[in-house]
Amino acid sequence: MNQTQEKVSFEIYETIALKDVPINLIEEIELRNMQLNTDTHSPIVAFVPVDSTMHLSQIVNDKVNFLQTAQPVDKDKKFIAIVAVKNQSSLNTSDLKRTKPNHNNIEIYFNLQGASKWSDLTKSNIGKMIAFSIDNKIYTLTSVNGEIKNGIAIINGLENGDFATNISSLLNASL
Numbered sequence: 001m002n003q004t005q006e007k008v009s010f011e012i013y014e015t016i017a018l019k020d021v022p023i024n025l026i027e028e029i030e031l032r033n034m035q036l037n038t039d040t041h042s043p044i045v046a047f048v049p050v051d052s053t054m055h056l057s058q059i060v061n062d063k064v065n066f067l068q069t070a071q072p073v074d075k076d077k078k079f080i081a082i083v084a085v086k087n088q089s090s091l092n093t094s095d096l097k098r099t100k101p102n103h104n105n106i107e108i109y110f111n112l113q114g115a116s117k118w119s120d121l122t123k124s125n126i127g128k129m130i131a132f133s134i135d136n137k138i139y140t141l142t143s144v145n146g147e148i149k150n151g152i153a154i155i156n157g158l159e160n161g162d163f164a165t166n167i168s169s170l171l172n173a174s175l
Contacts, residue, residue, distance in 0.1 A: 009135055016043055052080075
């Protein structure tokens with residue numbers, strides 16, 4: 001993410017399991033020498049080296065989009081994940097009221113419209129994963145355990161408290 005930006009984009013996406021990604025898109029991924037995930041129930045479809053210059057925007061259709069994780073997903077910090085998401089986000093910056101850093105997490109408070117969308121999204125995705133994206137990179141990929149009616153979400157597991165504070169400030173400046 002460009003740390004000097006004044007505004008950032010924020011979206012929350014429903015994910016798509018690898019087994020539900022159209023075969024022609026899987027073939028495109030294979031042609032680009034990405035390492036396919038072996039867990040077909042996961043929305044993580046492939047892995048690429050952190051220094052990859054892969055252009056994911058070329059692998060899309062009207063229902064599926066691919067985003068990469070903002071941070072490496074392996075213990076050696078050599079690979080990022082490619083995640084399948086629905087083409088249209090369920091929530092975005094216009095649904096936010098404010099954010100607040102909390103250690104290496106960011107608390108997200110939705111406005112009235114956003115809280116209603118968040119409740120619907122979590123209710124319809126119990127047992128599935130959703131992706132929190134900032135500037136088209138996934139910062140959190142989390143399982144939904146139940147409907148969340150309080151209008152609050154959390155981006156967790158960020159690098160450190162300073163990073164969480166910086167991203168929270170950027171998100172708030174974008175409102």
